Amino acid sequence: MTLCFLSEISLPTAPSYAAVATDEYWRTLPTDDSQSLLAQLQTSLDIREQLQFFSMAAGNILPLSGVELQTAIGEFNAPGSSEASYQHRSLLMLKEQCLAKIQYSSDQPFTPLLCKQLQTLEVEWLYPLRNALVVTRLQQMAMKDTLTGLGNRRFFDDSLDKFVRLADRLQQSCAVILLDLDNFKQVNDDYGHSAGDDILVAIAESMHSTLRCTDSLFRFGGDEFAVILSGDDVTSTELIAHRLVKAINRDHRCQNYQVTASAGIAVWQPHQNPNELFQQADKALYAAKEAGKNRVRRA
Numbered sequence: 001m002t003l004c005f006l007s008e009i010s011l012p013t014a015p016s017y018a019a020v021a022t023d024e025y026w027r028t029l030p031t032d033d034s035q036s037l038l039a040q041l042q043t044s045l046d047i048r049e050q051l052q053f054f055s056m057a058a059g060n061i062l063p064l065s066g067v068e069l070q071t072a073i074g075e076f077n078a079p080g081s082s083e084a085s086y087q088h089r090s091l092l093m094l095k096e097q098c099l100a101k102i103q104y105s106s107d108q109p110f111t112p113l114l115c116k117q118l119q120t121l122e123v124e125w126l127y128p129l130r131n132a133l134v135v136t137r138l139q140q141m142a143m144k145d146t147l148t149g150l151g152n153r154r155f156f157d158d159s160l161d162k163f164v165r166l167a168d169r170l171q172q173s174c175a176v177i178l179l180d181l182d183n184f185k186q187v188n189d190d191y192g193h194s195a196g197d198d199i200l201v202a203i204a205e206s207m208h209s210t211l212r213c214t215d216s217l218f219r220f221g222g223d224e225f226a227v228i229l230s231g232d233d234v235t236s237t238e239l240i241a242h243r244l245v246k247a248i249n250r251d252h253r254c255q256n257y258q259v260t261a262s263a264g265i266a267v268w269q270p271h272q273n274p275n276e277l278f279q280q281a282d283k284a285l286y287a288a289k290e291a292g293k294n295r296v297r298r299a
């Protein structure tokens with residue numbers, strides 16, 4: 001028996017259902033039979049955790065190799081999910097509202113009886129899932145800048161904290177790029193606030209397409225953006241900062257309004273706290289402005 005699933009499991013009572021479904025060992029694990037699925041689902045507002053509970057219960061109906069949930073806020077897979085010969089799809093509907101599409105995979109066919117049993121289980125999930133979706137959506141909204149859709153200042157602060165702690169623990173590195181538009185006030189003054197907003201959106205798009213999806217990009221404040229890099233990407237911090245500044249230079253909308261950008265970068269040093277790292281990047285940004293704007297400076 002491969003125990004590799006165990007390390008991925010955060011909930012002691014909810015191991016990967018894929019492992020449960022395919023291995024005898026799991027039946028000997030202590031389980032809390034007194035807890036119904038509904039009671040378990042009600043202990044969490046985290047969609048991944050709920051999916052784990054649900055998948056465990058579904059895995060008792062037939063051996064499953066995967067459960068995939070598609071919702072308006074993202075797609076989620078039960079841990080250990082893999083492809084199999086048979087699929088069964090279902091819509092999780094609550095009062096004519098489609099909360100999610102669910103797809104089960106198994107090496108056994110889904111008979112009408114099994115489908116009915118799965119449906120009974122799905123009904124138990126509807127309200128807890130609805131609550132988890134609402135909470136997750138609200139959390140996402142609280143972390144987003146409404147104009148550009150990028151992460152906001154709060155998200156940046158949380159992320160920087162996490163990246164620094166991770167760097168410390170794994171003895172890796174991380175870096176911050178702070179980027180501030182040059183002469184942006186002039187756009188608002190000359191062409192109006194709405195033209196300024198359009199430029200901010202265009203710049204967010206342009207920066208987003210310049211970065212890889214693993215990079216974390218935030219709109220930090222009015223015309224300030226931030227990027228956090230970690231792991232191997234840190235060695236390319238300077239290159240990435242130059243690429244971002246160039247991308248803004250090349251954007252025809254920025255050219256039209258004569259908007260450029262300055263960037264300051266700082267690479268995390270062991271034992272530095274997030275605030276110190278940020279202050280360093282901010283100083284470097286100030287130096288880039290002082291040196292004539294439209295350039296990158298390193299702390």
Ligand SMILES: Nc1nc2c(ncn2[C@@H]2O[C@H](COP(=O)(O)OP(=O)(O)OP(=O)(O)O)[C@@H](O)[C@H]2O)c(=O)[nH]1
Binds near residue numbers: 181184193196197200
């Ligand atoms: N359109 C728009 N403007 C904003 C928004 N948030 C902040 N601003 C404006 O952004 C400008 C930022 O000010 P500064 O950073 O001092 O202006 P700047 O001209 O870029 O100055 P330098 O950084 O020295 O080049 C201010 O005029 C703010 O009113 C927003 O959401 N939309």
